Amino acid sequence: MQWTQKVPAPKQIYQNSIYTQTMKLSNELALRQEKIRALMLQSNIDAALITCNVNILYTCGQVLSGYCYLPAVGEPWYFIKRPSGLKGKNIHYIRKPEQVAEILNEKGISFPETLMLEGDELPFTEYTRLANIFPSSKCVNGTPVIRAARSIKTDVEIELFRQAGAAHTRAYMQIPSVYREGMDDRHFSFEIERIMRLEGCLGIFRVFGQSMEIFFGSVLAGNNAEAPSPYDFALGGKGLSPALPGGLNGTKLEKGNTVMVDLGGNFNGYMCDMSRVFSIGKISEEAYKAHQVCLDIQSEVVAMAKPGAVCETLYNKAIDIVTKAGFKDHFMGTKQQAKFVGHGIGLEINEAPVFAPRVKQELQPGMVFALEPKIVLPGVGPVGIENSWVVNEHGVEKLTLCPEEIIDLENSIIA
């Protein structure tokens, strides 16, 4: 595919078929709930009370303010505060969570012996309040269970990821057309953000973990890619303000430097992830070589990425290659180096599995991950690659289809 080629528009299956304003429990939602239930049964958990936005989106098909009460066996119940006007089976409007127990009681539903709550996501006081509603229940942390279920995508989720990948690709293909001589990383990013929005990007960048935050993604030029940040993303950046110390910082796009675009591809809730590198004129031979090392890491790791492959092994493979090539000290940063080379993606940018040291988890069909070998060269900037991939029965399918060479912004063909 050439940088000037058009990518077809995705169909809007997300809005028009599965997800409905009436919360009719389609097969898809039942399937997702079943995946959670199966794991609950394995852990002797009798019911889940789910309320965090991404988990509500996963189980109910839309973000709601309210609660999904999901027994391991039996029908799910929905207790909703907002929005008004939803109708459907087992839907009850409430003002406060204490009504959940009252209504279940009225309906003759016996309280669970073991109840799971979203312990890694719910604030302490909210968790405690919900636990107090079920005083006879033993409460356990359900976040790992739900995240495990979410880590294996359904066919519908994979199709949504394909559509996100196509839209993400369509947006990135237009990047060379917005470059103008004399730009800094801000102007470059703002024009790409606009293209992403025009292609349908929802903008919101959902991350797991209360200390993780980012706006739209990261555009890193020149030496700013070396700047350490408080956030645990693949690369840092100084940012424009101590109020958000990550990403672009006003670095001018200068001849002989690179700029890496890594904006979040949330077009339908699913966080597609892709990075591409651009240069201003020619860059050093070392930089082209380092980029090729990252492409080689991608090829080799992807060739190993099939059901049964161990995450740690994939990480170690990347480290092996980059060490032999002599770029280990510049891999995933210089002053501060990220300790992973890939990560699961889904409704959040950082899902299971993680390709990192000591992670013994094996790949399974239905997992979707981003692989992002990146090298930072002082005086030049970041090089490398990131694509999103679906694990299938035999290997992987690539979701993000832009060309992977470094594009010279001063000499690209603009349609």
Add this chain to the structure above:
Amino acid sequence: MQWTQKVPAPKQIYQNSIYTQTMKLSNELALRQEKIRALMLQSNIDAALITCNVNILYTCGQVLSGYCYLPAVGEPWYFIKRPSGLKGKNIHYIRKPEQVAEILNEKGISFPETLMLEGDELPFTEYTRLANIFPSSKCVNGTPVIRAARSIKTDVEIELFRQAGAAHTRAYMQIPSVYREGMDDRHFSFEIERIMRLEGCLGIFRVFGQSMEIFFGSVLAGNNAEAPSPYDFALGGKGLSPALPGGLNGTKLEKGNTVMVDLGGNFNGYMCDMSRVFSIGKISEEAYKAHQVCLDIQSEVVAMAKPGAVCETLYNKAIDIVTKAGFKDHFMGTKQQAKFVGHGIGLEINEAPVFAPRVKQELQPGMVFALEPKIVLPGVGPVGIENSWVVNEHGVEKLTLCPEEIIDLENSIIA
């Protein structure tokens, strides 16, 4: 001020004077910590362990991954995971929070009898882990204490808000220039988002409460302003996807309709808040009248807004006026109505105080709030106003200075 007039650029005091990469404890940071300590002493709390991003930004002057240990009496200690390379007094690098207790122990700091943790913000499992590090301490929820301290801004914070207000104003003044016939709310919003970014907006929209989320703010056109959303913002909107059911939804900007722009003015960490209404051609007489009712509410409420004014009284005043004018059923929404007319702003968009029923809190000098009387008219769209205000000794100072009439996008003077 006319819509075509230029607003002067803010000085960059945020980046260049107060907040330093070496975390030197300026008077400003000491003052903020002192405000928290004073409230801790009132509540017999001996120490705070602070780690959530906004509270770290408040007490340390920048977002960090780590912990600020703040005793009610004695020196603060900083335990940092990321970024690398910070130097200063009482700064220690750690890998895990358990080291906080180890190092305090080594330094001969006695553990607190009562320790406050960010209970409304920290996930349950993180709170529990931190509490277990101090097994002899009684742990209490410190979020209300920190939020109370943050609700009274320092002079420096007020100056930062003035700069944010000026930048926000400068961006909004350019809104009429990006309108083109045939646009929908998406195209209109994306161009305004770009202007906001070019004027320095960091983009990130910080909200208190795990269930609240929004991208950049809200642009609501025509009947979409009536659509109920799960989020507790002033108005809803259907959104582009069930994955983010709030805000714009692709409504075409049609003759006789209005569109309200309410994007988050985060230019330096402080969330300035402003809404303005635009029309496509002339709108109904009723709509102009409803807009004037909102301006009247603003005038009357602002005239009462001085130290000692009770939030509930301000809310009731707004309800009185809108009820007498006959627009009560359209105030703050139609199908779903927000139950507040103003809210504190700061590092998050929803701080104390809130102008809502049963809120007995009194205004104090240094509070900063947004007042947003809005009316939604089916067949036309949203009208009304929102400005940001600082409470001073005698009354209030306005931060957001755009003209307040409804601007006809088809007939505005474009520079």
